[in-house]
Amino acid sequence: MIKLLKIEFKKIRSYKTFWILTGVYFIFLSLGIVMAEFIINNMVDNMNRHLPIPLPHVNIFFFPDVWQNIAFFATIRYVLIFPAIIIIILITNEFTFKTIRQNVINGLSKFEFLLSKLYLILLISVVLTLFMAFGSLIIGLSHTSENTLALIFEKSAFITGFFITILTLQIYAFFFGFMLRNTGLSIALFTLYALIVEPILYYFLKSPIVFKNDISTYLPLNAVLRVTEYPAIPVLKKVMGLNLQEKVTLGGCLLPLLYSSIMILIVVWTMKKKDL
Amino acid sequence: METVLSIQQISKQYGKIQAVKKLSIEVEKGQIFGILGPNGSGKTTTLSIILDLIRANEGSYRWFGEEPSKESRKRIGSVIENPNFFPYLNPVDNLKIVADIKDLDYNDIDRVLHLTGLHERKKSRFRTFSFGMKQRLAIASAMLGEPEVLILDEPTNGLDPQGIAHIRDLILLVAGQGTTIILASHLLDEVQKICSHVAVLSKGKKLFDGKVSEVLAISDSFELRAANREDLISVITTFPGFKSLDSSKDIVQVFFKGDVNPGEINTYLFSNGITLNHLSERKRSLEQHFLELLQNNK
Numbered sequence: 416m417i418k419l420l421k422i423e424f425k426k427i428r429s430y431k432t433f434w435i436l437t438g439v440y441f442i443f444l445s446l447g448i449v450m451a452e453f454i455i456n457n458m459v460d461n462m463n464r465h466l467p468i469p470l471p472h473v474n475i476f477f478f479p480d481v482w483q484n485i486a487f488f489a490t491i492r493y494v495l496i497f498p499a500i501i502i503i504i505l506i507t508n509e510f511t512f513k514t515i516r517q518n519v520i521n522g523l524s525k526f527e528f529l530l531s532k533l534y535l536i537l538l539i540s541v542v543l544t545l546f547m548a549f550g551s552l553i554i555g556l557s558h559t560s561e562n563t564l565a566l567i568f569e570k571s572a573f574i575t576g577f578f579i580t581i582l583t584l585q586i587y588a589f590f591f592g593f594m595l596r597n598t599g600l601s602i603a604l605f606t607l608y609a610l611i612v613e614p615i616l617y618y619f620l621k622s623p624i625v626f627k628n629d630i631s632t633y634l635p636l637n638a639v640l641r642v643t644e645y646p647a648i649p650v651l652k653k654v655m656g657l658n659l660q661e662k663v664t665l666g667g668c669l670l671p672l673l674y675s676s677i678m679i680l681i682v683v684w685t686m687k688k689k690d691l
Numbered sequence: 692m693e694t695v696l697s698i699q700q701i702s703k704q705y706g707k708i709q710a711v712k713k714l715s716i717e718v719e720k721g722q723i724f725g726i727l728g729p730n731g732s733g734k735t736t737t738l739s740i741i742l743d744l745i746r747a748n749e750g751s752y753r754w755f756g757e758e759p760s761k762e763s764r765k766r767i768g769s770v771i772e773n774p775n776f777f778p779y780l781n782p783v784d785n786l787k788i789v790a791d792i793k794d795l796d797y798n799d800i801d802r803v804l805h806l807t808g809l810h811e812r813k814k815s816r817f818r819t820f821s822f823g824m825k826q827r828l829a830i831a832s833a834m835l836g837e838p839e840v841l842i843l844d845e846p847t848n849g850l851d852p853q854g855i856a857h858i859r860d861l862i863l864l865v866a867g868q869g870t871t872i873i874l875a876s877h878l879l880d881e882v883q884k885i886c887s888h889v890a891v892l893s894k895g896k897k898l899f900d901g902k903v904s905e906v907l908a909i910s911d912s913f914e915l916r917a918a919n920r921e922d923l924i925s926v927i928t929t930f931p932g933f934k935s936l937d938s939s940k941d942i943v944q945v946f947f948k949g950d951v952n953p954g955e956i957n958t959y960l961f962s963n964g965i966t967l968n969h970l971s972e973r974k975r976s977l978e979q980h981f982l983e984l985l986q987n988n989k
Binding site: 418421422425426428429430431508512513514516517518519520521522523524525527688690691 | 739742743744745746761762764765769771772773775776777778779780784787788789791792793794832
């Protein structure tokens, strides 16, 4: 594992595109989180114009809700697309440069090559999760005056949810990259699917006119997004009695894990069969 | 002799195109084995199969007498088709990746860069290299860690005459240290100058293989002249092994089946009352042989 990660690190260390995209991703991620409270309060202001009793402004960064809110804003569709595109580029580059052929010639098995990319995905997920956990902790501490350990960590399971989301989404990208082997095509089809095709399918499948039972939750990307589906906005809970999502469920995590496992198996099988 | 590579009856089909057809090749330790054939004759496909890039439809191969594995590939240095490296990395970083895969340390990188004359450019990105330099880096990467076998696919492709001479010297130097070399080329001249053994491929089939020196020793024809031209022609046609003759010129050119000793011809003609005033053996070059083999297989 260390050997394969060492090789992967050499491949990305002086790769400008990777670092620029990672930088942009971090900017988006941080901006998204910083702006979240502002956006929500803006919405509250808009609603207040039509309400007889105005709603108070919300604070979404106190314990324990900070875990849920940051996990939610860090995994909205438009932000998630970044790590996916980075993974697609790193994988399809190997086909464009034919370095996958050279790696196999030099003595890496095809399976080891797949493993090296999976280890990289795992490493990126762990690093991102640690970053998010640390960030949430700092933000939470600076927004909450009275802290007890029990209160701080009450909803920290959402960090696990973030990890599952970021991990499985990158595996979806891994699948697109290895199946299509072409950078432009993989990015275009992945983005098209994530931002256009699946949302359309989602509303189509959700409609009770079409299907009696709602099967929209089984859509692959939707399954990932549902792990941390809603933010925790206390004012909605208090005033409207809406409780959108209380916790990260095991069932919610299992479905994207199942999908990504199937995708890994398909990639392994295809690589075995197909010539390089 | 120790067999390094043994290919048994491999075939590969791409749709309707038969790229390789029941090909068998044996390469012994220490040989400089040339795989010679025109473009599209299945050279690269064959090399890709024995390096596990492509699956053969049938047949098998063994490296060092063992079932092929990633471990056997670590003992081989190869250049297949174009040089494949990360364009944004310098040669040292590119070679470090190769060293990591092959479980080598980085000490040898400097040596191979010096050998291939790339040392001054060790800080430039691969992208900025000329084609000749890319090709040389590929050879440097193949030579990293002094592998037991070197596989080179058209190694002098795209190089200038000086570069070609440099690479050929390098190949001979490495061969001199006992490394087995497998060299695919469409250049007869190259195979003739470098290789000890050769297999000639055409349309995925092996037409011929053997020692290069033996191929070159096959006599093709004799040029004969005698005072009485008509008698010479009538007598030589009765010589056992006679095939055909060309009498359009003053000198009569005679072709024989198989190997013929000039002494036998002289004795035979003399005993039949003909005194030659000219007898010369014309050896056919590998090139002629190659073209003839291709011709016969059409």
